[in-house]
Amino acid sequence: MDEMTFAARVKATGLTPKPEDMPKLEALVRDMDRAAALVRGPRSYAEEPLSAFRLPTPSR
Amino acid sequence: MSDPYFMTIAEASALIRARKLSPVELTRIFLDRIAAYDAQLNAYILPLADAALAAARTAETEIAGGHYKGPLHGIPIGLKDIYNTAGVATTGHSALFRDHVPDADAFTVALLREAGTITLGKLSTWEFAIGGASFDLPWPPARNPWNTAREPGGSSSGSGVAVAAGLAMAAMGTDTGGSIRGPASWCGISGLKPTYGYLSRRGILPLSPSLDHAGPMCWTSEDCALMMQVLAKHDPLDAASATVPPVDFAAALGGDLKGLRIGVPRHFFETDLTCEPDVLAAFEASLEVFRALGATVTDVTLSPLGLFTDVNGLITAAEAYAIHREWLQKTPHLYGERGRLRIMAGAFVTAADYVNAQRERTRLVQEVTAVMTGCDLLLMPTRQMTAPELGGYDSSAGASLTRPFNMTGFPALSVCNGFDRNGLPTSLQIAGRPFEDHLVLKAGDAYEKATSYRSARPTLSAPAAALAAN
Numbered sequence: 001m002d003e004m005t006f007a008a009r010v011k012a013t014g015l016t017p018k019p020e021d022m023p024k025l026e027a028l029v030r031d032m033d034r035a036a037a038l039v040r041g042p043r044s045y046a047e048e049p050l051s052a053f054r055l056p057t058p059s060r
Numbered sequence: 061m062s063d064p065y066f067m068t069i070a071e072a073s074a075l076i077r078a079r080k081l082s083p084v085e086l087t088r089i090f091l092d093r094i095a096a097y098d099a100q101l102n103a104y105i106l107p108l109a110d111a112a113l114a115a116a117r118t119a120e121t122e123i124a125g126g127h128y129k130g131p132l133h134g135i136p137i138g139l140k141d142i143y144n145t146a147g148v149a150t151t152g153h154s155a156l157f158r159d160h161v162p163d164a165d166a167f168t169v170a171l172l173r174e175a176g177t178i179t180l181g182k183l184s185t186w187e188f189a190i191g192g193a194s195f196d197l198p199w200p201p202a203r204n205p206w207n208t209a210r211e212p213g214g215s216s217s218g219s220g221v222a223v224a225a226g227l228a229m230a231a232m233g234t235d236t237g238g239s240i241r242g243p244a245s246w247c248g249i250s251g252l253k254p255t256y257g258y259l260s261r262r263g264i265l266p267l268s269p270s271l272d273h274a275g276p277m278c279w280t281s282e283d284c285a286l287m288m289q290v291l292a293k294h295d296p297l298d299a300a301s302a303t304v305p306p307v308d309f310a311a312a313l314g315g316d317l318k319g320l321r322i323g324v325p326r327h328f329f330e331t332d333l334t335c336e337p338d339v340l341a342a343f344e345a346s347l348e349v350f351r352a353l354g355a356t357v358t359d360v361t362l363s364p365l366g367l368f369t370d371v372n373g374l375i376t377a378a379e380a381y382a383i384h385r386e387w388l389q390k391t392p393h394l395y396g397e398r399g400r401l402r403i404m405a406g407a408f409v410t411a412a413d414y415v416n417a418q419r420e421r422t423r424l425v426q427e428v429t430a431v432m433t434g435c436d437l438l439l440m441p442t443r444q445m446t447a448p449e450l451g452g453y454d455s456s457a458g459a460s461l462t463r464p465f466n467m468t469g470f471p472a473l474s475v476c477n478g479f480d481r482n483g484l485p486t487s488l489q490i491a492g493r494p495f496e497d498h499l500v501l502k503a504g505d506a507y508e509k510a511t512s513y514r515s516a517r518p519t520l521s522a523p524a525a526a527l528a529a530n
Binding site for chain 1: 270299367370371373374377388389392397400401402404405406407408409410413415416417418419420421422423425456
């Protein structure tokens, strides 16, 4: 990830990390990007996210 | 009688019920011990001596009047400082929430008060339950009682320390990626992350609502069962709270484990990450104990541990950032570095990646569910290593043996299964099927009673020596 690109990404978030925070933040984001790549790719449209909500059944 | 501060709930409650042990005297003993020893451990952010003694006097009067409520009546406990307490600051160990005084108790705190527990105080945590041991927060990090230069684990660090060191008979923790089981592991105690939805999350500062679990941390699995007896109640105001028939957790304990089928995802700790040799040796010895108790042991295969870990990390980061975004944009200086950066990283998770992480999670739940049709429990080490140097542990780095059970929501218990060559506790993780927490606790209890590790406690420095060393 090049320095300018990461700085632009940070700016887009509205966050203002300290300059000394930037290398550690960039490392964390690089790891997050690597993790995100694992969940991309082909999936059936029918795959539900776990967060699909369930309404309680009415008590009778 | 053993030292009262090292008694289990099961031992103390029998004496309290028989009126051979006074809740007031017991509370004084713990408060005196906190005053003498906590300067070297930093387990407590805020001891609550006056309120504790008042609650103890009430308990004593109730019991003397024939109104004994049950095994938690008169038992001194501590609360991780992300549990809301009415009229008492709940800080999240953060300057941001230094003046946060809730109007009401968390649902679980209210249940514990109704059961007659005595709240000794609010306990240290990693800032907002994420990051790691930090030295740039308003309060110092907790220290491991087995070696105060070592990590106690986190984020329920004060809870693990207080229970192991005899500064509370039990404590409440929370667990989003291992925050109950991690400190239970490194402090050598028992800590249960219950099934998702078994315990209410309402009134607990959230980190990642779809992964957050409340749970008990005690010296023994039996004590965790006694806590669960009170805590496992439906909360109609927590959207995730389950409605399941009540279980007698204490009655489920005892007997042998004949016919119990244990699965071991050996690749988790033999190839997916590297375990310390002493941790591996303790684990293999633990399997022998379970075989001797009548269980059968078979290897099973799941997705790579790194996948569970990474997807958990994505979800945690995204959900935590959603909660903290306004504060991080406006007052980032009120966070410590570790918490600030970990939560900020969630700003970079896209909505599509978050949703796909939750879709992958569905697949992982189905996979573990299918594997557990062939076994009743999964066993593995809780942590691949014993406690590292304080401040040197990065909870975001590498694969985690605890996160699979936050991802799936299945119950998982950490118990002490020995000590390494440096005298630091090793640990065993026992995971079960949803709402079979009683079986997980039965296995932990049987293991603890078949071994001798519950008889060893950490030796603390004399109070004067500890003060001189500072």
